[in-house]
Amino acid sequence: MIHTLIETGCPPSLIYIFGALLVPFLKGKVKAAYMLLIPIVSFAIVAGVDIHGGSRWVYSLLTFGPEYNLILGRIDSLSRIFGFIFMIITFISLIYAIKVNDDLQYMAGLFYAGGALGVTFAGDLFSLYIFWEIMAIASTFLILARRTKASQAAAFRYVMVHIVGGLSLLAGIVLYIQTYHTTQFSYIGLTGPASWFIFFGVAVNAAVIPLHGWLKDAYPEATAAGAVFLSAFTTKSAVYVMARMFPGADLLIWLGAAMTALPIFYAVLENDIRRVLAYSLINQVGFMLCGIGIGTQLALNGAAAHAFCHILYKALLFMSAGAVMEMTGKTRCTDLGGLYRTMPLTCIFCIIGAASISAFPLFSGFVSKSMIISAAGYEHLVLVWFIFQFASAGVFHHAGIKVPFFMFFGHDSGLRPKEAPTNMLIAMGMAAFLCIYLAVDFKTLYNLLPFPVDYVPYTSAHVVGQLQLLMFGALAFCLLILSGIYPSEIRAEHLDTDWFYRKGAVLFYALADVCMNTINKVCDFLFANKLTSMINTFAKNAPATLALLVLLPFKGMMSSKEGEPSFKDRVNQAFATGSLPVGITAAVTTLFIVALFILK
Amino acid sequence: MKLIYTLLASGTVFFILCWLLVRYSRENTLTFFDRPKNVKGFLLVFYLSLVALLIYDFFVHKHDHIHMGNAPEFYAVYGFVSCVALIFIAKVLRLAIKRNEDYYEKK
Structure with missing residues (x-):
């Protein structure tokens, strides 16, 4: 196997995962160079693959029965664009994290990214599931790596939710293989129980409303670098799987539309900057899922392009929030403000990320999100289109203005931290540069998309319309802030769907306690105490009872005299002392033989 | 290359x-924004750009598939109204869902 791997090149997922194992043995600059080499080598391998050349890295799994192969390299136009961005963002995240000096985070990050690449390039359901679970486990360690009590609790809840999702996916896959006798990872569509189980499992990872509670619960508890990794892989690999399995599913249109609109209200109220970003992440994934639900070529192109751009600017925003957290130790709006004075570069990069997520012309969100919104327009989905426009204005409101405003401007918190370390600035700079570059040279991005593109984002009507939407949204922000109507930032917890399992777990525990322990007690009483002794007594007396039954017709012949023990007592006594009269034994035997003869 | x-x-x-x-x-x-003069200037540029956008809107050829999108100044009105609505709905929502910071874990 090693021989074939060297001959044909190695799947990027395995380069990441086995590459991660060496990390703890290296030190200093060698370690840094080695880690940065992993995404570069993988990128070169994938870039060199002919996307029309069929699947690579196919290993046969079973040598008997139906042919189930593990396919680690289904590289086509859809998986390639996701693979590219996953590798680019690992490179940037590793630069961002290079001074962390925590092997746990490096290894978890590489395993996690490797899992995401494995999911992306998987061609069969088995390898999809394996890499899916690697992602779930590895990402948990990025939350644990914060090493606080809150992060431990959040990581526990996170992994529990993902176990539920993963098991549902597994159940779906097993049912699917049972029904269709194939392990091919391709279009499934929402038909039958197998597809619903798979859909549910993927929807958990895509943070589809109402299954999104884990995201806003866990991401803000991760380490600074961990959140950057987390923001890129779990939800976007789920988006990829949705695009592969359920394109054109109407349900996704409405779930996606709900995801674009509802988290905005929470994001406006939320105090923790990274939680605001978590909510806006759900909002952006909503756009992608809606595009997949619409299912036209333009919409699917839009979903893939938006995932590509989104990973960059969302990582950029998480990086800037992480840099502020590293330098000040704070993440709440109430504690921050006025940091532009001493962290100007972080501030500018954050603004570039904010402008990109808001889809300002000349920033990356504009060239990708427009495709999805236009696709909704072309299909005359009027309500969805209006929700999209509302969500676009809302995104600018909370992620575009609120995040930079409350961190870097707003009230002066008196904090005067130093500018972020150089490696963080370089990582943020690269992401910021790509955000602008993709918007200007959008044809490069469009050439990577799964379908041929005939779409022009920069028409004067579109640019003016978008600018009006955003700038008048900003005017509303301005007027509301100046008039004091804008909801003040307060230290508070805002209830969301994670309430059901965070508070519900207590109720579940009490219920389980009552139900299970009652069943336990009843069983103990019935089976351990009563039934066993009954069986015991029966078994002990069985020969005598049976003999009595057989001899019942002849009871009259052996009637006892006055003063002597009764017939029953005599038989019992005879069995107890082992002194059966030969006559009775012979009679029983004869009768038994006769009975057998008749029955036969 | x-x-x-x-x-x-x-x-x-x-x-x-x-x-x-x-x-x-x-x-x-x-210290740019520490001077009130600069803040005022910034806001002035902002307001002027809004006016420019409103005027420029009349000279644009529109061909949106959703007819409402072709109405004059539609995006400006919709952007403003939806952001104001967003804030007011969020304020009402806060009344229902706000809890103490240590709601889940008592410190």
């Missing part, structure tokens, strides 16, 4: 611009 050269060239320009900004910020501390 052409793509790589373009990326490198424009990337370098971008980083030089960033470096210049920090180089010329006074003693590594920016």
Whole structure:
């Protein structure tokens, strides 16, 4: 196997995962160079693959029965664009994290990214599931790596939710293989129980409303670098799987539309900057899922392009929030403000990320999100289109203005931290540069998309319309802030769907306690105490009872005299002392033989 | 290959611009928005750009598939109204869902 791997090149997922194992043995600059080499080598391998050349890295799994192969390299136009961005963002995240000096985070990050690449390039359901679970486990360690009590609790809840999702996916896959006798990872569509189980499992990872509670619960508890990794892989690999399995599913249109609109209200109220970003992440994934639900070529192109751009600017925003957290130790709006004075570069990069997520012309969100919104327009989905426009204005409101405003401007918190370390600035700079570059040279991005593109984002009507939407949204922000109507930032917890399992777990525990322990007690009483002794007594007396039954017709012949023990007592006594009269034994035997003869 | 050269060239320009900004910020501390005059100027530019957008809207040829999108100043009105609505709905929502910070874990 090693021989074939060297001959044909190695799947990027395995380069990441086995590459991660060496990390703890290296030190200093060698370690840094080695880690940065992993995404570069993988990128070169994938870039060199002919996307029309069929699947690579196919290993046969079973040598008997139906042919189930593990396919680690289904590289086509859809998986390639996701693979590219996953590798680019690992490179940037590793630069961002290079001074962390925590092997746990490096290894978890590489395993996690490797899992995401494995999911992306998987061609069969088995390898999809394996890499899916690697992602779930590895990402948990990025939350644990914060090493606080809150992060431990959040990581526990996170992994529990993902176990539920993963098991549902597994159940779906097993049912699917049972029904269709194939392990091919391709279009499934929402038909039958197998597809619903798979859909549910993927929807958990895509943070589809109402299954999104884990995201806003866990991401803000991760380490600074961990959140950057987390923001890129779990939800976007789920988006990829949705695009592969359920394109054109109407349900996704409405779930996606709900995801674009509802988290905005929470994001406006939320105090923790990274939680605001978590909510806006759900909002952006909503756009992608809606595009997949619409299912036209333009919409699917839009979903893939938006995932590509989104990973960059969302990582950029998480990086800037992480840099502020590293330098000040704070993440709440109430504690921050006025940091532009001493962290100007972080501030500018954050603004570039904010402008990109808001889809300002000349920033990356504009060239990708427009495709999805236009696709909704072309299909005359009027309500969805209006929700999209509302969500676009809302995104600018909370992620575009609120995040930079409350961190870097707003009230002066008196904090005067130093500018972020150089490696963080370089990582943020690269992401910021790509955000602008993709918007200007959008044809490069469009050439990577799964379908041929005939779409022009920069028409004067579109640019003016978008600018009006955003700038008048900003005017509303301005007027509301100046008039004091804008909801003040307060230290508070805002209830969301994670309430059901965070508070519900207590109720579940009490219920389980009552139900299970009652069943336990009843069983103990019935089976351990009563039934066993009954069986015991029966078994002990069985020969005598049976003999009595057989001899019942002849009871009259052996009637006892006055003063002597009764017939029953005599038989019992005879069995107890082992002194059966030969006559009775012979009679029983004869009768038994006769009975057998008749029955036969 | 052409793509790589373009990326490198424009990337370098971008980083030089960033470096210049920090180089010329006074003693590594920016004070631009500390002066009320600058804030006023900034807001003035902002308001003027809004007016410019409103005027320019009349000279644009529109062909949106959703007819409402072709109405004059539709995006300006919709952007403003939806943001105001967003804030008011959020304020009402807060009444229902706000709990103490230690709601889940008592400290």
